[in-house]
Each structure stands twice: as structure tokens, then as C-alpha cells.
Amino acid sequence: MAGTQAATLNRDDAYALVCEYTQKDGLRKHMLAVEAAVRAYAGKFGEDENKWGIVGLLHDFDYERWPDPPNHPLKGAEILAALGYPEDVIYAIKSHADYLDDCPRVSPLDKSLYACDELAGFITAVAKVRPDGFEGLRAKSVRKKMKQKSFAAAVSREDIVRGAEDLGVELGEHIQFVIDAMAGVAEELGFNSIV
Numbered sequence: 001m002a003g004t005q006a007a008t009l010n011r012d013d014a015y016a017l018v019c020e021y022t023q024k025d026g027l028r029k030h031m032l033a034v035e036a037a038v039r040a041y042a043g044k045f046g047e048d049e050n051k052w053g054i055v056g057l058l059h060d061f062d063y064e065r066w067p068d069p070p071n072h073p074l075k076g077a078e079i080l081a082a083l084g085y086p087e088d089v090i091y092a093i094k095s096h097a098d099y100l101d102d103c104p105r106v107s108p109l110d111k112s113l114y115a116c117d118e119l120a121g122f123i124t125a126v127a128k129v130r131p132d133g134f135e136g137l138r139a140k141s142v143r144k145k146m147k148q149k150s151f152a153a154a155v156s157r158e159d160i161v162r163g164a165e166d167l168g169v170e171l172g173e174h175i176q177f178v179i180d181a182m183a184g185v186a187e188e189l190g191f192n193s194i195v
Helices: 011-021 025-045 048-058 069-082 087-095 108-128 140-147 157-167 171-183
Strands: none
Touching: 011 025, 011 048, 011 069, 025 048, 025 108, 025 157, 025 171, 048 087, 048 108, 069 087, 087 108, 108 157, 108 171, 140 171, 157 171
């Protein structure tokens, strides 16, 4: 991959990197879900959809090999830097880890990635237990499942709430926005398409 910014922000190259480092289908689909949500926020905020989508796509590409903090996301950040990815892309990816004190979330990109990460995982879990997947899924149903502590117990509800607050969006609106973004790539995520 060339070291120029234009070349490093190629979606196909980014997805090839995901596939090189991540074998688990579920983790790949998680990154695709976060990509869709972050890309949608870029559109809403009038930002670069390709760049923001690539941040969402790459945010966990190193997790399977280096799941322990702070190796994730620092190992991935080193790989991305060596490949010539822009600093703001690398910083946004690093900032989604709460345990990196030197990487506070400051930009709308940083905040969008954090706000979409845990929520995308939770929405996927909700969609999987519904016969129609994303079809007809509403924020109210997701919020109801959030109150059920045993459901998708590994997903931090606090992170979901804090992410929406930091982004400055109402939680219900945020949840519906991410549902709608993910529904647009339902087939890629392993669900039947919504027609």
C-alpha cells in the first residue's frame, strides 16, 4: 500500500487488512456494523463518509490477535502508522479504548466511533433473537433489552449511555439511528435484507 493519504483511505484495502488479521466471522461482522453506523454519522454531520467508515471498519482489526489492553488498540495503531494511515484515523481508533488516558475523545469522529461501538454489538444481539432481524426493530425494544442484565451481559450499558451523551444525541434517537444504519447492510451482517 502506498504511503499517500488517498491510497491509505481505500475501503477495499482496509477490508483486506481486517480479513488478514481477523478470522472470526462475528468480529468481522461487528466491524462492518460499526462501519455502517459511523459512516451514517459522517453523512449526518457533513463529514467524509469514506474516512469515517474506514475508522469504524478498522477499529477492532487487531483485537483477535491482541485482545488484552493496551495491546488492543496499540498494536493496530502501530500497523496502521507503518502503512501510512493518517494520524486522525489512528487517533480515533485509539480513543475508543477507555483505558488509554492519553487519548481522550475530542473530535466528532472519536465520539461517533465510541458511541457506535458497544451499541452496534448490542443491536446485533437484539436483532439475532428476533424472527425478522432488523425489520421493524425500534429503539424502544433495544432499550427494554438493555434493562435485562442477563441479555448480552458482556455489553456495557454504561458505555452505550455515555457514548450518546458525549456525542450530544438523545439515547433513543441514537439507538434508532444506528439501527437504521445497520439495517442498510443487513445482508452483509448475516441477516435477510429489508425490502
